[in-house]
Amino acid sequence: MKKKTIEEINRKISEGTAVVLTAEEVSLLGKTKSPEEIFNRVDVVTTATFGPMCSSGVFINFGHSSPAIRMEEITLNDVPVYAGIAAVDAYIGATSESVFNKKYGGGHIIEELIAGKEIRLKARGKGTDCYPKREIETSITKDSVNEIIMFNPRNAYQNYPVATNASDKTKYTYMGTLLPGCANANYSTSGELSPLLNDPKLRSIGIGTRIFLGGAQGYVAWNGTQFNTSKPRNEFDIPLSNAATLAVTGNAKEMSAEYIKAAYYEKYGVSLFVGIGIPIPVLDVDMAKAVSIRNEQIETTIYDYGDPAHPALGTTNYAELQKGEISLNGLKVKTAPLSSLKKAREIAGKLKKQILDKEFYLTEPVNIFPENTSLNSLKQLI
Amino acid sequence: MNTRYSISFPPEKIKKPIISELIRNFSLEINILNADVSSGKTGKLVVEIFGKEQNLLNGLSFLNEEGIFYRQIQKELIVNINDCIACGSCTGVCFSGALKMSETFNVLELNSSLCVLCGICIKACPLQLISLNSNGKIV
Ligand code: SF4
Numbered sequence: 220m221k222k223k224t225i226e227e228i229n230r231k232i233s234e235g236t237a238v239v240l241t242a243e244e245v246s247l248l249g250k251t252k253s254p255e256e257i258f259n260r261v262d263v264v265t266t267a268t269f270g271p272m273c274s275s276g277v278f279i280n281f282g283h284s285s286p287a288i289r290m291e292e293i294t295l296n297d298v299p300v301y302a303g304i305a306a307v308d309a310y311i312g313a314t315s316e317s318v319f320n321k322k323y324g325g326g327h328i329i330e331e332l333i334a335g336k337e338i339r340l341k342a343r344g345k346g347t348d349c350y351p352k353r354e355i356e357t358s359i360t361k362d363s364v365n366e367i368i369m370f371n372p373r374n375a376y377q378n379y380p381v382a383t384n385a386s387d388k389t390k391y392t393y394m395g396t397l398l399p400g401c402a403n404a405n406y407s408t409s410g411e412l413s414p415l416l417n418d419p420k421l422r423s424i425g426i427g428t429r430i431f432l433g434g435a436q437g438y439v440a441w442n443g444t445q446f447n448t449s450k451p452r453n454e455f456d457i458p459l460s461n462a463a464t465l466a467v468t469g470n471a472k473e474m475s476a477e478y479i480k481a482a483y484y485e486k487y488g489v490s491l492f493v494g495i496g497i498p499i500p501v502l503d504v505d506m507a508k509a510v511s512i513r514n515e516q517i518e519t520t521i522y523d524y525g526d527p528a529h530p531a532l533g534t535t536n537y538a539e540l541q542k543g544e545i546s547l548n549g550l551k552v553k554t555a556p557l558s559s560l561k562k563a564r565e566i567a568g569k570l571k572k573q574i575l576d577k578e579f580y581l582t583e584p585v586n587i588f589p590e591n592t593s594l595n596s597l598k599q600l601i
Numbered sequence: 602m603n604t605r606y607s608i609s610f611p612p613e614k615i616k617k618p619i620i621s622e623l624i625r626n627f628s629l630e631i632n633i634l635n636a637d638v639s640s641g642k643t644g645k646l647v648v649e650i651f652g653k654e655q656n657l658l659n660g661l662s663f664l665n666e667e668g669i670f671y672r673q674i675q676k677e678l679i680v681n682i683n684d685c686i687a688c689g690s691c692t693g694v695c696f697s698g699a700l701k702m703s704e705t706f707n708v709l710e711l712n713s714s715l716c717v718l719c720g721i722c723i724k725a726c727p728l729q730l731i732s733l734n735s736n737g738k739i740v
């Protein structure tokens with residue numbers, strides 16, 4: 220089989236001859252062109268997603284005060300952040316909530332820091348011989364602190380189930396407001412634009428892959444948490460519900476609040492919209508086939524969030540979901556997205572331009588991800 | 602002319618066919634946008650009334666005589682479109698069709714004339730961009 224290497228593709232990028240398409244453009248092309256023709260014609264396909272990703276956060280180093288303090292309890296604008304690392308390091312988790320306002324939390328702190336806003340820091344420590352100060356109250360900005368390193372343990376889910384609610388009460392969930400009697404159903408991936416659906420076997424994405432993260436260049440750090448390769452797949456290798464995930468990292472000081480946005484889901488809590496773009500190299504005909512995937516070929520499972528066990532009620536595909544109505548056991552159910560296709564398109568387009576402008580080069584993964592993983596669940600003792 | 606009113610029925614008036622009398626005796630056309638009526642409690646209707654101005658005024662004085670409270674609604678649904686990321690979450694709960702994604706999913710479209718002011722979308726927006734403006738004044 221004919222092949223291209225990442226090195227060859229990067230050479231084309233530097234020579235200005237690389238052909239780069241967005242995943243939507245290549246899916247359209249795939250309707251009339253064979254995978255061979257797409258392989259011959261296209262070098263890179265840009266994929267993207269902009270959805271709420273709760274498992275996100277940033278490490279921050281505030282810098283030392285004089286005299287110094289070993290911060291053991293920290294709040295930022297009254298949002299408690301994790302202080303159990305060294306003296307002036309902390310982790311701001313996106314879903315941490317303000318003590319006074321449940322609609323405000325870590326996601327907002329992250330967005331505001333990135334936007335350059337001032338944040339109120341309060342910290343306490345017990346006082347030690349080397350860190351005598353016990354309390355501090357001050358304000359910080361992204362320019363006043365040392366580092367803000369985004370590290371999101373679980374982002375960019377490969378597929379996600381559709382949520383509906385067969386119970387007789389409205390459910391307020393991280394999948395949005397679900398009205399009783401399966402009146403509506405919400406879905407949350409960008410379909411044919413979604414990164415891990417364009418490389419379903421994760422051949423080109425691994426540890427060290429350079430990506431677009433929140434407006435800056437970031438990296439895939441590891442497989443994400445709850446990484447699961449054993450979900451059933453359809454004939455196009457698409458897992459039929461949530462499967463692989465990515466842990467991603469990048470310099471939050473370089474990011475833009477356009478691509479990192481705090482969210483609050485009623486009676487659920489705070490989350491964070493994260494913009495991720497991943498370039499997929501068209502290495503061979505199989506990859507060409509994978510990136511040509513279309514919404515109607517991407518199936519997903521419909522779960523009932525009205526029942527705590529979330530039983531599966533059926534399957535559908537993204538072409539149906541995007542029409543605004545699916546049929547579920549004879550019932551017509553109104554559908555709505557949770558992730559922004561508009562923003563995902565913007566990111567895929569931006570990444571394409573960065574590659575064409577020679578600002579973004581592709582990387583060979585330093586290591587590939589584990590292949591046979593499944594999930595453990597938590598045992599209960601009482 | 603057509604205008605929106607919020608009408609509150611005291612518990613003892615709930616059984617009276619007020620709306621059909623308004624329609625029949627005052628040549629008004631009434632479109633019920635939202636109803637919250639359960640016996641024993643104050644009932645509330647949100648209606649849109651179409652008809653000649655004089656008929657409307659007569660109808661309203663009839664409501665007064667019957668001891669039924671009404672208030673002209675000047676509330677309107679406001680969406681802060683500048684900050685909208687077009688995620689689409691709000692459209693899933695809007696059954697009147699007032700909030701819709703454009704065909705390409707690139708913009709949220711609000712058609713205020715279809716909005717029945719149910720308010721469900723307010724809680725469905727993760728960026729909290731939707732509100733009802735509250736300068737509804739008592740007439
Ligand atoms: S208040 Fe919101 S959900 Fe209700 S009809 Fe108006 S736009 Fe639709």
Ligand code: SF4
Binds near residue numbers: 687689692726731
């Ligand atoms: S839910 Fe909010 S952000 Fe999303 S489309 Fe509606 S108004 Fe825009």
